[in-house]
Amino acid sequence: MTLLSSTYGKGRVRVMRVAGEGEGEGAWREVRELDVRAMLTGDIDRAFTRADNSTTVSTDTIKNVVNVVARENLDAGAERFCRAVAERLLASYAGMATATVSARETRWNRLAVDGKPHPHAFTRDGNGFGTAEVVMDRSGGRVSSGVSDFTFLKATESGWAGYVKDPYTTIPETHDRIAATAMEATWRWERDPADFAAANARVLDTMLAVFAETYSHSVQDSLYRMAKAALDAVPELDTVSLACPNKHYLPVNLAPFGLSADNRVFTATDEPHGQIECTVGR
Structure with missing residues (x-):
């Protein structure tokens, strides 16, 4: 052979x-x-x-x-x-x-906040899709809207520190990392807005602005403040529920080659990932 x-x-x-x-x-x-x-x-x-x-x-x-x-x-x-x-x-x-x-x-598109390109926040090209759900019985119904697989990241201004440390802990603290997620989000309406499409856009824009413009102490920290801002911006909302896997970009160790990664080169991992979820209401 x-x-x-x-x-x-x-x-x-x-x-x-x-x-x-x-x-x-x-x-x-x-x-x-x-x-x-x-x-x-x-x-x-x-x-x-x-x-x-x-x-x-x-x-x-x-x-x-x-x-x-x-x-x-x-x-x-x-x-x-x-x-x-x-x-x-x-x-x-x-x-x-x-x-x-x-x-x-x-492909990552630079996020715009108030019409201005943000220096270090991005959304994925061809991003996610919108969702809607109506649950109705004889007494009435509840309407929810949302987005699925909406992916975004910030390349700096994010950290993870001050957490519980014990003999099982191996991850080091950091005050400068990539924060990225593919978000599943739903928001439930207390009453119908005048324009669902415009209101949904305002919810998403508000949450992304909080993510981009403020330092993230954790995904948990960002999600709570994103949901709270959406409730403040859109009075017709009752609750906001967010489920966000922490998409990890891990710094590559280039020291054996005489180079410093310096938060410039990362490897992407899908599994395992942190899974962060919360619901915020009035």
């Missing part, structure tokens, strides 16, 4: 790059999130046919190359980033003949 072709590499290398200058409330950030696949061909056949790994580069090493190139190319678009990774792989490993690097980009 003959090995007709062979390739290998690393898939689903999810990397978030954060570019920009300044610190604190007005810090300007650009975010680029890619799902990268890097595949190699070359002098690798013996790993398949002879159980000989002596010419094979670890796929974990390929992942590390992607992250190092990410730190060195914070602003590069997807095409230039893929080219930079491919060039680095071929320059680093003489036994490789080709490097095929592809990427899918999660």
